[in-house]
Amino acid sequence: MTEDRPVGELLREWRRRRKLSQLELAIQADVSSRHVSFVETGRTIPSSAMVLHLAEQLAVPLRERNRLLVAAGHAPVYGQRPLNDPDMDRVRAALEQFVQAHSPYPALAVDRRWNLILANDALDVFFDGAAPALLEAPINMMRLGLHPDGMAPRIRNLAQVRGYLLPRLARQAAASGDAELHRLYDELIAYGPVDTTPPDPADIALPIRIHHRGTDLSFLNTITTFGTAFDLTLAETAVETYLPADAQTVAFFQR
Structure with a gap:
């Protein structure tokens, strides 16, 4: 548009x-x-x-x-200030506190196009072994997760994860009308099949299982958005947290 x-x-x-x-x-x-x-x-x-x-x-x-x-000839009503704007210091501090409070487990904040804004140190388990080009700013977390040179080779249930993330990305692109999200979807859908198996109703969330340096880690992913925000930057920011889904993952991070 x-x-x-x-x-x-x-x-x-x-x-x-x-x-x-x-x-x-x-x-x-x-x-x-x-x-x-x-x-x-x-x-x-x-x-x-x-x-x-x-x-x-x-x-x-x-x-x-x-x-x-x-x-329509009217003034816009929703402001947009970058997170490094002095007026956004309190917002950025709150986001950082939210992300850091989730340690020792991974947490991050992304913008509307899945570009990384900030993260805690535990996110390194997702970066390990990724091609340097995928880790150049801005790091796109959707691309990092599903690219053959990113996390994809280490994800044990890759088809299932693709089957969860790609329809979500398609819905987001359709709802927003964002051409960049449509292009991202077209890129990622070409990397492999999508598992269309219905999820088990007993599962509270899709587990993400990755292999990391000889250990299998399992996470449940949660997403927090700020639906009542009137600043575009904050309204389009999502905080993702990864909770351990088994005792082995808990033990890994507590070490």
Whole structure:
């Protein structure tokens, strides 16, 4: 999406991406279908409040809501400050505290494209043996995990992990409309098969099993996002933690 496209065209694209008719969106947004039609065709320029209301119904990401506002001639409402901005010192400190508190087990923070922002020292078990090119900043954790020169050769249940991560990446790319995520998905899907076996209902999460220097380690992955954030940087940041899934992994890290 580009900001010089009419707001109606952009909203129509998001509506179609969400597989809604004009009538369905109108009912969901509690407006007339005529109004939705007029907005999409450019006969009506929506107010900033209406842009945000329709964007909310369409689950448009915050970054794209700013673009919709600009396309309609309004000022963006969601700020974006890098984590190294002095005004973000408290946010970065909180993220670092969250990640470090998870030691001795691996934890990291990534941006919306899976690029590494910060991590604790335990993450070294994931970097071990990876090609130097994959460890050049920005380190993309999705690529590191599934690339043949990254973690992939050490993941014991690789097909299962691919079957979990790639559909998730595809959904994220579709939901955000981010061309970079689509390209990342196209790259990673070419590296091998995807296991479509349904997960065992008894499993609370998909285990990730890796071989590390003669020891098999097993983790359960959890992801924390900040759904109420109004700053794009924080809203698009995810913190991933890896909990030991067996006694052998606990013993390894406690040593």
